[in-house]
Amino acid sequence: MATTLEEPSTGEAFASYRPLDDAVLSARIEAARRQMGAKLVILGHHYQQDGVIAHADLQGDSYQLSKSASERTACEAIAFCGVHFMAETADILANRPEQVAARGGKRVTVVLPDLAAGCSMADMAAIEQVLDAWSDLGEVVDLSQIIPVTYINSAASLKAFCGKNGGIVCTSSNAEAVLKWAFARGSRVLFFPDQHLGRNTARRMGIPLDEMCIWNPHEPRLGGNDAKQLLKSRVILWQGHCSVHAMFRPEHVDAMRTHFPDIKILVHPECPMEVVDKADLAGSTSYILKQIEQAAPGTQWAIGTELHLVKRLEQKHPEQVIKFLSPVVCMCATMYRIDLAHLCWSLEHLAAGTPVNVIRVDDETSRWAVTALERMLSVQ
Numbered sequence: 001m002a003t004t005l006e007e008p009s010t011g012e013a014f015a016s017y018r019p020l021d022d023a024v025l026s027a028r029i030e031a032a033r034r035q036m037g038a039k040l041v042i043l044g045h046h047y048q049q050d051g052v053i054a055h056a057d058l059q060g061d062s063y064q065l066s067k068s069a070s071e072r073t074a075c076e077a078i079a080f081c082g083v084h085f086m087a088e089t090a091d092i093l094a095n096r097p098e099q100v101a102a103r104g105g106k107r108v109t110v111v112l113p114d115l116a117a118g119c120s121m122a123d124m125a126a127i128e129q130v131l132d133a134w135s136d137l138g139e140v141v142d143l144s145q146i147i148p149v150t151y152i153n154s155a156a157s158l159k160a161f162c163g164k165n166g167g168i169v170c171t172s173s174n175a176e177a178v179l180k181w182a183f184a185r186g187s188r189v190l191f192f193p194d195q196h197l198g199r200n201t202a203r204r205m206g207i208p209l210d211e212m213c214i215w216n217p218h219e220p221r222l223g224g225n226d227a228k229q230l231l232k233s234r235v236i237l238w239q240g241h242c243s244v245h246a247m248f249r250p251e252h253v254d255a256m257r258t259h260f261p262d263i264k265i266l267v268h269p270e271c272p273m274e275v276v277d278k279a280d281l282a283g284s285t286s287y288i289l290k291q292i293e294q295a296a297p298g299t300q301w302a303i304g305t306e307l308h309l310v311k312r313l314e315q316k317h318p319e320q321v322i323k324f325l326s327p328v329v330c331m332c333a334t335m336y337r338i339d340l341a342h343l344c345w346s347l348e349h350l351a352a353g354t355p356v357n358v359i360r361v362d363d364e365t366s367r368w369a370v371t372a373l374e375r376m377l378s379v380q
C-alpha cells in the first residue's frame with residue numbers, strides 16, 4: 001500500500017458536522033482559512049460542487065492542480081478537493097526531497113476531506129496486474145522498447161512503476177505531447193488505465209486502430225491477445241475507463257445535431273472514440289472552459305463531461321446556449337463526496353494542529369513516482 005493514513009478519520013467527530021447548514025459551514029470554513037492564512041492552500045478540481053469551489057484558492061484540471069502543488073514552496077498544508085490520486089500526486093510533488101530540505105525538513109500536510117473520494121478508473125489497474133502484464137509482455141516483445149505511460153488517474157504505485165521503467169505520467173491536457181515523448185524513446189507504449197484517452201490520443205496522432213490492442217488484465221494469457229497482435233501493436237491499451245464519460249454515446253451527439261443543427265459538440269477525451277469522432281472538439285476540462293470563454297455570444301454547445309462543470313459553465317455564461325450532451329445524469333459520485341461538511345471538518349482539524357485524512361505516499365514510491373511526474377511536467 002503506497003499511501004498511509006497518519007491519522008485515521010474518526011466517524012464520530014465528523015458526525016457532528018453533518019447536521020450543520022451550508023451557511024454555518026461556509027462561515028466556519030472561512031474562519032479556519034483566516035486562522036491558517038498563507039499556510040493553507042485549498043485546491044479544487046473543476047468537477048467539484050459549486051459550494052466547495054467557492055472556497056478554493058485555485059480551481060483547475062488535473063494538470064494545473066499538480067503543477068500548482070509542485071510550485072507551492074511556502075504553504076504548510078494543502079486541502080485537496082478532488083479525488084484520492086490527486087491528493088497523492090500533490091503529496092509527492094509538494095514534498096520532493098529538495099523542497100522539504102528548503103523548508104528545513106518540514107513536510108506539507110496534504111488532506112483529502114473525504115477518504116472515500118476515490119476514482120473507479122484508477123481502481124481498474126492495480127500494481128500487481130500491471131507487473132503481471134509487464135512480465136507477460138516480456139515473453140513476446142522487447143521490454144526495452146515499451147514505454148509505460150500512466151494517466152495521472154492512477155495510484156502512486158503505478159506512477160512509480162513508470163518512473164522505474166523509463167515511463168511517464170500524462171493528463172488529458174498533455175496526452176499527445178507525452179505520447180510523442182514516449183515514441184521518441186521506444187517503439188511501443190503500454191497505456192493505462194484509460195483505454196479511451198489512449199485510443200483517442202493515438203488516433204489523433206495518426207496511429208491506425210489495427211496498430212493498437214486492448215490488454216484485459218482479467219484474461220489468463222497476454223491480456224487476451226495473441227503474440228502476432230501484440231507484435232503489430234504500437235499502443236497497448238489497458239482495458240479501463242471512466243464510468244462517468246463512458247455514459248456519453250454517439251446517439252446523444254446525433255440527437256443533439258438533429259434538434260439543434262448549429263450546435264457544437266465539445267467533449268472530454270475520456271469519452272469513447274465513437275463519441276469523440278462525432279464531436280467538433282475534444283479536450284481536457286480546462287480546454288473545455290477555454291472554448292466556452294472564447295466563443296462568440298449566442299454560440300450553441302452540447303458538452304460531454306461531468307455534470308457539475310457543465311452546470312457551472314451554463315450559469316457563468318448566460319450569453320451562450322449550453323446543454324448537457326447526455327439525456328441522463330453523468331456525475332462523478334466520488335468527487336461529489338467532498339462537501340462543505342467534510343471540508344469544514346478537515347480544515348478545522350488542520351487549523352487545530354490535529355489533521356485528519358492525511359494522504360502520505362511512502363518515500364520509496366514517491367521517489368520513483370516523482371521521476372515520472374517530473375518527466376510529465378517537463379514535456380511541453
Ligand code: 13P
Nearest residue numbers: 061062171172173284285
Ligand atoms: P482533467 O482534469 O485532466 O480534465 O480530467 C478529468 C478527470 O476525469 C479527472 O478525474
Ligand code: SF4
Nearest residue numbers: 119120121242244332
Ligand atoms: Fe475518475 Fe471519471 Fe470521476 Fe475522473 S470523472 S475521478 S476519471 S471516475
